[in-house]
Amino acid sequence: MSYDYAKYLRKGKLPHIWCAGCSYGIVLKSLIRAIDSLQWDKNDVAIVSGIGCASRLPGYVDFNTLHTTHGRSIAFATGLKLANPKLNVLAMGGDGDMTAIGGNHFIHACRRNLDITIFVFNNNIYGMTGAQYSPTTPKGAWATTSPYGMAENNFNITDLAIGAGATYVARTTAYHVAHCEKTMKEAFLHKGTSVVEIINSCPTGFGRKNKFKTPASMLMWMKDNAVNIEKAKNMSPEELAGKFIIGVLHKVERPEYLETYDATVGLKK
Amino acid sequence: MAKAEKIEIIEKWCKGCEICVEFCPTGAIEMRDFKVAIKDLEKCTACMQCELRCPDFAIIVYKKEKE
Amino acid sequence: MAKKVEFMMGNHAVAEGALYAGCRFFGGYPITPSTEVAERMAERLPQVGGRFIQMEDEIAAMASVIGASIGGVKALTATSGPGLSLKQENLGYAMLCEIPVVAVDVMRGGPSTGMPTGPSQSDIMCAKWGTHGDHPVIAVTPASVQEQFEETVRAFNLAEKYRCPVIVLTDAIIGQMMEQIEIPEPGELEVIERPKPTCKPEEYLPFDLDKDFVPLAAFGSGYRYHITGLHHNSDGFPTNDPVLHTKNTKRLIERINKNYDDIVKVEEFMIDDAEVLVFAIGVTARSAKHAVVEARNAGIKAGLIRPLTIWPFPEKHLDKILSKNKIKGIVVPEMNLGQMTLEVQRVARGRCEVEGLYSLMLDPILPAEILEKIRRFV
Amino acid sequence: MARIDIRLGGSGGQGTITAAAILGYAAVYAGKKAVQTKSYGPEARGGAARGEVVISDEDINYVKVLKSDILVALTQEACDKFVVDAKEGSIVIVDDFLVKNKPQGNFKLYSLPIIKTAAEDVGKSMVANIVTLGVVNELANLIDYEKLEKGVLSKVPKGTEELNKKALQAGIELARKAKK
Numbered sequence: 001m002s003y004d005y006a007k008y009l010r011k012g013k014l015p016h017i018w019c020a021g022c023s024y025g026i027v028l029k030s031l032i033r034a035i036d037s038l039q040w041d042k043n044d045v046a047i048v049s050g051i052g053c054a055s056r057l058p059g060y061v062d063f064n065t066l067h068t069t070h071g072r073s074i075a076f077a078t079g080l081k082l083a084n085p086k087l088n089v090l091a092m093g094g095d096g097d098m099t100a101i102g103g104n105h106f107i108h109a110c111r112r113n114l115d116i117t118i119f120v121f122n123n124n125i126y127g128m129t130g131a132q133y134s135p136t137t138p139k140g141a142w143a144t145t146s147p148y149g150m151a152e153n154n155f156n157i158t159d160l161a162i163g164a165g166a167t168y169v170a171r172t173t174a175y176h177v178a179h180c181e182k183t184m185k186e187a188f189l190h191k192g193t194s195v196v197e198i199i200n201s202c203p204t205g206f207g208r209k210n211k212f213k214t215p216a217s218m219l220m221w222m223k224d225n226a227v228n229i230e231k232a233k234n235m236s237p238e239e240l241a242g243k244f245i246i247g248v249l250h251k252v253e254r255p256e257y258l259e260t261y262d263a264t265v266g267l268k269k
Numbered sequence: 270m271a272k273a274e275k276i277e278i279i280e281k282w283c284k285g286c287e288i289c290v291e292f293c294p295t296g297a298i299e300m301r302d303f304k305v306a307i308k309d310l311e312k313c314t315a316c317m318q319c320e321l322r323c324p325d326f327a328i329i330v331y332k333k334e335k336e
Numbered sequence: 337m338a339k340k341v342e343f344m345m346g347n348h349a350v351a352e353g354a355l356y357a358g359c360r361f362f363g364g365y366p367i368t369p370s371t372e373v374a375e376r377m378a379e380r381l382p383q384v385g386g387r388f389i390q391m392e393d394e395i396a397a398m399a400s401v402i403g404a405s406i407g408g409v410k411a412l413t414a415t416s417g418p419g420l421s422l423k424q425e426n427l428g429y430a431m432l433c434e435i436p437v438v439a440v441d442v443m444r445g446g447p448s449t450g451m452p453t454g455p456s457q458s459d460i461m462c463a464k465w466g467t468h469g470d471h472p473v474i475a476v477t478p479a480s481v482q483e484q485f486e487e488t489v490r491a492f493n494l495a496e497k498y499r500c501p502v503i504v505l506t507d508a509i510i511g512q513m514m515e516q517i518e519i520p521e522p523g524e525l526e527v528i529e530r531p532k533p534t535c536k537p538e539e540y541l542p543f544d545l546d547k548d549f550v551p552l553a554a555f556g557s558g559y560r561y562h563i564t565g566l567h568h569n570s571d572g573f574p575t576n577d578p579v580l581h582t583k584n585t586k587r588l589i590e591r592i593n594k595n596y597d598d599i600v601k602v603e604e605f606m607i608d609d610a611e612v613l614v615f616a617i618g619v620t621a622r623s624a625k626h627a628v629v630e631a632r633n634a635g636i637k638a639g640l641i642r643p644l645t646i647w648p649f650p651e652k653h654l655d656k657i658l659s660k661n662k663i664k665g666i667v668v669p670e671m672n673l674g675q676m677t678l679e680v681q682r683v684a685r686g687r688c689e690v691e692g693l694y695s696l697m698l699d700p701i702l703p704a705e706i707l708e709k710i711r712r713f714v
Numbered sequence: 715m716a717r718i719d720i721r722l723g724g725s726g727g728q729g730t731i732t733a734a735a736i737l738g739y740a741a742v743y744a745g746k747k748a749v750q751t752k753s754y755g756p757e758a759r760g761g762a763a764r765g766e767v768v769i770s771d772e773d774i775n776y777v778k779v780l781k782s783d784i785l786v787a788l789t790q791e792a793c794d795k796f797v798v799d800a801k802e803g804s805i806v807i808v809d810d811f812l813v814k815n816k817p818q819g820n821f822k823l824y825s826l827p828i829i830k831t832a833a834e835d836v837g838k839s840m841v842a843n844i845v846t847l848g849v850v851n852e853l854a855n856l857i858d859y860e861k862l863e864k865g866v867l868s869k870v871p872k873g874t875e876e877l878n879k880k881a882l883q884a885g886i887e888l889a890r891k892a893k894k
Contacts, residue, residue, distance in 0.1 A: 064556060
């Protein structure tokens with residue numbers, strides 16, 4: 001056995017609700033390993049999610065877990081962190097939850113630079129409601145609400161986070177399990193708002209209708225199209241066409257919100 | 270050859286997505302009645318690909334103690 | 337010792353009441369005519385070790401106070417009409433998830449952007465039914481700057497005691513006006529602190545469906561559990577079982593209903609021998625009191641029922657008066673086109689006439705208008 | 715003291731709402747009850763602005779001014795608009811320069827150079843509202859002078875205390891002369 005997940009899993013909650021081949025389970029394992037590697041007390045970890053398939057994740061892990069309303073995880077997490085700064089707070093959700101209905105909270109969290117961690121599970125689709133297009137559905141892709149192909153432009157989540165002021169922004173995938181774990185750990189350790197986009201796969205809602213025959217083929221697509229940022233630096237735009245970059249895309253030091261607030265207002269503790 | 274002591278399969282959690290089978294480099298496991306099953310433990314190199322990638326916590330590989 | 341008397345704005349009194357009650361977090365979003373609550377909290381919270389944040393929108397403001405409360409801190413938000421609409425989503429969350437928070441709604445004219453500076457009492461039904469689904473609601477209705485303070489303290493107490501959101505339903509006139517207020521000394525008003533669970537963490541059932549009340553453990557206090565806005569079982573995990581759904585919904589509503597006597601506060605003014613009643617809240621109740629005094633001066637036996645709790649509706653109080661007194665009629669003045677009147681009619685069950693007096697004008701309903709309605713019943 | 719309804723009318727920026735608030739504050743400081751309300755009509759922005767305050771020794775039920783016991787009108791527009799709600803036998807004070815058409819009615823009219831006094835005798839027209847307070851308090855004998863002065867000083871910007879004291883005194887002088 002390479003790793004015993006049991007000590008972080010809530011008893012009796014498996015099997016989880018995710019479909020066969022959904023990569024969220026794989027990412028959940030990376031998440032558990034990442035937190036375990038930090039040796040954080042479980043009582044000091046809070047995971048806050050919104051609505052959607054990804055947002056069901058907190059129910060399976062033995063931390064302080066908060067499954068909120070659609071798109072609002074970051075806003076709940078903000079209040080929680082300000083009330084109890086000792087908590088290591090992770091806000092997480094899917095692409096629709098975080099960048100459509102929750103888009104406003106997402107960009108303003110990046111701007112504030114409160115010391116919370118944000119994971120966006122991007123599977124390019126609304127899975128739970130049955131495959132409607134999301135802000136990250138690729139142009140031309142099929143969804144039940146884009147039956148003729150996606151006509152809208154899509155968000156680049158990491159560019160959005162960088163533009164909004166997040167101080168740590170990275171991308172990883174469900175395929176790159178070790179990289180995913182390492183990136184999550186770094187994001188947790190970063191002081192300030194850190195955003196990790198995790199490329200995921202929804203075989204049921206997206207894959208079947210968009211020419212992915214099997215769940216494994218969706219993971220292989222990640223393997224084949226992800227380029228590490230170090231390698232990408234030496235590649236031409238032509239070579240990078242159709243690929244996406246993984247790794248730490250942006251990392252800067254800026255004053256963290258809570259510390260700045262407390263100092264600015266002269267908080268009497 | 271075999272480096273695995275045992276491959277434990279938690280059948281009630283396995284959803285039959287086949288990711289483990291597709292990622293197994295040696296053909297040690299296979300699909301049987303829509304669930305993963307051990308085909309040939311001898312072939313297992315304990316590379317852990319199946320365990321790492323199983324989304325359902327349904328497959329656990331126990332490495333052999335170093336001899 | 338003479339008490340400290342101040343001349344204070346109603347919205348500021350809400351903020352001071354919240355601080356007195358132990359509120360140490362405010363998450364808000366600017367909106368007329370409630371903004372002075374946020375401004376006062378932004379200035380005052382750091383002085384007492386609390387934190388303020390102006391969120392990116394009303395929805396986030398409501399979410400942030402729920403988050404803070406889950407973190408173990410008493411939390412307040414303040415808004416007005418359009419903001420109340422936006423807060424409804426997370427108010428419902430707080431109801432189902434049993435999170436104590438206080439939300440102030442300084443009523444202005446609606447619907448939509450409506451009359452931003454215009455006072456109103458048109459959110460009475462929105463406070464009760466604004467969020468979807470069956471749910472309990474507690475809403476208190478202050479009518480003076482003193483009550484802005486005291487009712488906010490009471491709102492926090494009720495929120496903690498019954499583990500639920502409480503709405504302070506006030507209006508633009510009471511919120512914006514200045515009036516004398518005696519600031520209570522510490523200890524003078526009851527302040528209910530949040531009880532902590534005493535069981536072992538592994539035995540903690542945060543939403544025990546077989547108990548009326550379970551203390552809410554703060555995240556980080558060693559009780560690790562799950563909170564979800566899905567219908568859930570005693571342990572907090574989602575369930576699709578309609579029997580449990582029914583049981584929990586009824587339990588939440590019953591918790592409030594069966595504590596009616598503790599929650600519902602009503603001022604009864606000159607009702608012992610009253611033949612005509614006026615039923616009014618907030619600024620309108622002050623006009624009504626003026627009218628009742630004038631009616632009495634004119635020899636008319638009028639009385640006033642002034643709820644300080646509008647939800648749950650003070651039906652027991654009203655019912656008791658209607659069964660005791662021979663009431664000819666009830667006048668229900670309200671700054672809307674008839675919301676409370678419907679409830680009064682429901683409780684009156686045809687025992688007497690109930691007549692609404694509605695106004696969307698910017699000034700309070702005049703005592704003379706109420707007096708005229710009173711006269712019609714005698 | 716029974717309920718006294720005071721309406722201070724002027725144009726936006728003349729500080730009538732501030733004056734009403736100061737009067738309420740001073741009244742409360744003097745042990746009375748007071749309610750000061752804002753106006754919500756379109757006049758709240760530009761046009762005829764009004765500061766309203768009700769002062770009483772008893773509980774004040776209706777919070778706004780019903781019919782005024784004291785009306786101050788610093789502009790013609792405010793005078794025309796609010797004088798209809800002046801009580802019989804009440805006090806109506808108008809600025810003698812800006813209110814050219816003197817109101818007629820069953821009230822005691824004082825036409826006084828309030829703005830001129832502020833601008834010329836005190837030196838700043840923006841303290842007309844404080845001059846007004848001096849006038850109102852002296853004519854209606856509402857609050858002890860020290861309490862009123864304390865009210866004024868606690869609500870005006872730092873560094874303007876002497877100016878505002880002078881304005882208050884000037885208002886009192888205006889009223890004393892008028893009473894003779």
